[in-house]
Amino acid sequence: MDINDLRRARKAAADKMQSSADAISALEAVAGGPDADDLAAAEAAFAEAQQEFAAADAKVKRAETVEAAQAASAVSETDTPPVQPQAQAMPARAKEPGQEGVELGFMVHALANAKGDRDRAVARLEADGHSAISASLSGASEAARGVTVPRALASGIIDLLKPRVLVRASGARVHDMPAGELRNARVASGPTASYAAENAAMEDSEPTFDKVDEKFKKLTCLVPVGNSLLRHSSIGVAQVVRDLMLDAMALKEDIAFLRYDGSANDPKGLLHWCLAANWQDAVGNSAAVVEAALRKVVSDVEDANVGMISPGWGMRASTKNFLASLRDPTGAYMFPSILQSGTLLGYPVRTTSQIPNNLGAGSDETEVYFADFAEIMIGESQQIVVGSSTEAAFVNQAGDTVSAYQSDLTLMRAIAEHDLAPAHDEAIAGLNGIGWSL
Incomplete structure (x- = not known):
């Protein structure tokens, strides 16, 4: 599952918590008090949804931390030249106008040559001197798509x-x-204002x-x-x-x-x-x-x-x-x-x-x-x-x-x-x- 799948799972758990909370509120509003067994079942469902949300939230935060670390490591390799650069590494230089987003072109190009094999594409980029792009690709997630x-x-x-x-x-x-x-x-329609006589009741809107x-x-x-x-x-x-x-x-x-x-x-x-x-x-x-x-x-x-x-x-x-x-x-x-x-x-x-x-x-x-x-x-x-x-x-x-x-x-x-x-x-x-x- 990628990070967006994890976020969807977290949202589903939050929706389940809301449904369980609404069920508890409905039972408590019953005249004469709620049925004890029904209330216990609803509270158990809420506790289960709460646990699902906590687990999903932890997974999302962990994935976000990893994603931030991968992005930071890619940037640092671009900005800071290695202590012992390989012979084929390209010298650091400012990106020229018109080359924005060209990293994606290199990445897709490498994946195409490697027939979709991420590891081979990473090795190809590294060999060609594109270490920052290979670092980003090596941290990318793979899926069926x-x-x-x-x-x-x-x-x-x-x-x-x-x-x-x-x-x-x-x-x-x-x-x-x-x-x-x-x-x-x-806001579909806003409030209105009106003039009124002194001490007169104000019109509500x-x-x-x-x-x-x-x-x-x-x-x-x-x-x-x-x-x-x-x-x-x-x-x-x-x-x-x-x-x-x-x-x-x-x-x-x-x-x-x-x-x-x-x-x-x-x-x-x-x-x-x-x-x-x-x-x-x-x-x-x-x-x-x-x-x-x-x-x-x-x-x-x-x-x-x-x-x-x-x-x-x-x-x-x-x-x-x-x-x-x-x-x-x-x-x-x-x-x-x-x-x-x-x-x-x-x-x-x-x-x-x-x-x-x-x-x-x-x-x-x-x-x-x-x-x-x-x-x-x-x-x-x-x-x-x-x-x-x-x-x-x-x-x-x-x-x-x-x-x-x-x-x-x-x-x-x-x-x-x-x-x-x-x-x-x-x-x-x-x-x-x-x-x-x-």
């Missing part, structure tokens, strides 16, 4: 996803979700509360790479491996966080979290109609008393270019700030190719999103599981089954877990525009 990348390296890859994924880049708040699920409380649940959704990434490339060991190959995985994960996250409906195993994106009243359908493309629709989108969010801490737009690049080229009746540009500062109505614009432009009855509609992204929460496991195979087969994007062995390929697989939810649905608005793409 592959090798769990240590959190220190996985967090670097997650950080690299930020500029590549529209929702992350726009300021969505990322938080750890170690137990696999998280319940976030929110009670706020109402709601909850937003997040549960892990598994994102998988399968990348075939030619074995001829993997036989070479260099920083360039490690960067290629890293970028292949990042690109595949980023593209899928983009469309999921924006448009997926939350069914089956998918996260629920902004489109389906958005309130019906905040979404405009089939908006025309004349200058006056476009301006009115965009201003309504912003007003829908602002009028809901949203904090507007990290507001921004999300759209296709062709939609941004359409808006930048739009002119009023006098011939002046309607939104010159798009080209001047990358903003629309004062808020930053970010683009992604994952928003389609062939929607609607005429196959000519696209979507435009606006949100205060500080209200958007992304729960992360903060871990990535990687594995490789030279014998497996896969179905390519054309629908054909390809044998990795026959094609001299290695399949590299990465698994990440996360979910998305808004703190308040009112922070999201948007529209479908007809002909809003150049």
Whole structure:
């Protein structure tokens, strides 16, 4: 079991304690007093759940201590050169811009060459002079799905996803979700205030509360790479491996966080979290109609008393270019700030190719999103599981089954877990525009 499995077991024990405590409270509330045998059974169940929680909590704390020690030892080997370095060890040097997260590329590269054998991969990294990476890999846990990348390296890859994924880049708040699920409380309606005469009774008002649940959704990434490339060991190959995985994960996250409906195993994106009243359908493309629709989108969010801490737009690049080229009746540009500062109505614009432009009855509609992204929460496991195979087969994007062995390929697989939810649905608005793409 990895650390997240242990945390889930601890949470299950805590839930069992709560159920047992509720049962005891219900018995004690019975008129005339509880039945002695029932009360004794309920108290015994609570004591058993308490023992399970204590045991699970001890295992989690022990695993966290080991994980922290492994991360610390990897960092110390990077920062402090060994007293007697091996002849093949690389000299210490500052990481260059563009090489962030390349450790994962080296790790996956070594695992692929070792056919998934962690010990052989560690030896390969050590022989190539990557002692800090081999130290991290040697402390990584193995499971049926592959090798769990240590959190220190996985967090670097997650950080690299930020500029590549529209929702992350726009300021969505990322938080750890170690137990696999998280319940976030929110205020559904606040209290009210009123004026009253002197000595008059004050009117009461009670706020109402709601909850937003997040549960892990598994994102998988399968990348075939030619074995001829993997036989070479260099920083360039490690960067290629890293970028292949990042690109595949980023593209899928983009469309999921924006448009997926939350069914089956998918996260629920902004489109389906958005309130019906905040979404405009089939908006025309004349200058006056476009301006009115965009201003309504912003007003829908602002009028809901949203904090507007990290507001921004999300759209296709062709939609941004359409808006930048739009002119009023006098011939002046309607939104010159798009080209001047990358903003629309004062808020930053970010683009992604994952928003389609062939929607609607005429196959000519696209979507435009606006949100205060500080209200958007992304729960992360903060871990990535990687594995490789030279014998497996896969179905390519054309629908054909390809044998990795026959094609001299290695399949590299990465698994990440996360979910998305808004703190308040009112922070999201948007529209479908007809002909809003150049």
